[in-house]
Amino acid sequence: MGDVAVVEASGLGHEYSTAGVTTRILGSLEFIVASGEFVCIVGPSGVGKTTLLRCLAGLLRPTFGSITVDGHPIARGNSALSLVFQDYGRSLLPWLTVLANVALPLKGTAPRAERRDRAVSALHEVGLGDVLENYPWQLSGGMQQRVAIARALVVEPRVILMDEPFASVDAQTREALEDLVLRIRNHGGMSVVLITHDIDEAIYLADRVIVLGGRPAEVRANIPIPFGRHREQLATKAEPEFAELRARVHQLIGAPDDGRRPAADQGNPRDEGARQ
Ligand SMILES: Nc1ncnc2c1ncn2[C@@H]1O[C@H](COP(=O)(O)OP(=O)(O)O)[C@@H](O)[C@H]1O
Ligand SMILES: [Mg+2]
Known part of the structure; x- marks a missing residue:
């Protein structure tokens, strides 16, 4: 993993205006994502995680501050960034085969045969080499x-x-997909920014966990995760340090939708078995 920043957010803030009422959702966020780094952003429901991701993806123009990728301002449709949503049911096109769905982002960028080859290889990478001609709705949710x-x-x-x-x-299925994404990062060397409200998932996957909290949301902590590149569901989660990290993140997040918790990130872990 390099220390070169790929994504850099500086003074990033966002407010929504509805019916003349303006609400600040994101305060003033500062963070970087290094080359090849796996960063999980965790926070309670409604804190502004999707808003932040939409800003990072160039789908939403932040009200304040800036985001750069490799030093350039984010632009919509930038192929340096790819997006995966929670709702796969709506993100895949039901009238296209699996292969055609995967080849779609390459439209206009390469000859047909090359688009096909690249899509086949991406499907092999996720273990779906044998359902190329199926339609998405013929597959399970995980697939x-x-x-x-x-x-x-x-x-x-x-x-x-x-x-x-x-x-x-x-x-x-979730565990299998988590391990798949870890493997893909380890092979491909890209950076991953994964948003979740699941603390265990964040700690299991990440090289660094960014905790968001409050309204407007601020970065409450930026926690390096010391488990290295090779993780295993049972073994990694059984590490004593895993329980400590879980307790620490729990405390930082506080009760859902409670913006009043102090930003201090030490002492008094509430979880059972957090400290020996
Ligand atoms: N387009 C929008 N217009 C107005 N308010 C919005 C819009 N999208 C989200 N919000 C509000 O912003 C807050 C954060 O939403 P969101 O980013 O979806 O949070 P999260 O993904 O962490 O659950 C919520 O209170 C939500 O109601
Ligand atoms: Mg969300």
Whole structure:
């Protein structure tokens, strides 16, 4: 992992205006994502995670501050960034085959045969080499989310952005998808920014966890995760340090939608087994 910043957010803030009422959702966020780094952004429901991801993806223009990718301002449709949403059911086109869905982002960028080859290879990478000609609705939820991941990979992005990508699948499928995304990052060397409200998922996956809290949301902590590149669901989660980190993040987040918790991030972990 390099220390070169790929994504850099500076003074990033956002407010929504509805019916003449302006609400500041994101305060003034500062963070970077390094080359090849896996960053999880965790925070309670409604804190502004999706708003932040939409800003990072160039889908929403932040009200304040700036975001750059490789030093350039974010632009909509920038192929350095790929997006995976929670709702795979709506993100895949039902009238296109799996292969055609994955090849779609390459339209106009390469000859047909090359687009096909790249899509096939992305589908092999997510373990779906044998359902190329199926339609998305013929696949399980977990498989559909693999298709969405393949479609994100096909452009060979510098950064993959994921918004609660595994929130709609069962627990076992979720673990398999988590390990798939870890493997993809380890092979491909891209950066990943994954948003989740699941603290265990954040700690299991990330090299660094950014905790958001409050209204407007601020970065409450930026926590390096010391487990290295090779993680295993049972072994990693059984590390004593895992429980400590979980307790620490829990405390930082506080009760859902409670913006009043202090930003201090030490002492008094509430979780059982947090400290020996
Ligand atoms: N387009 C919008 N217009 C007005 N308010 C919005 C809009 N999108 C989200 N919000 C509000 O911003 C807050 C943060 O939403 P969101 O970013 O979706 O949070 P999260 O993803 O963390 O659950 C919520 O209170 C939500 O109601
Ligand atoms: Mg959200």
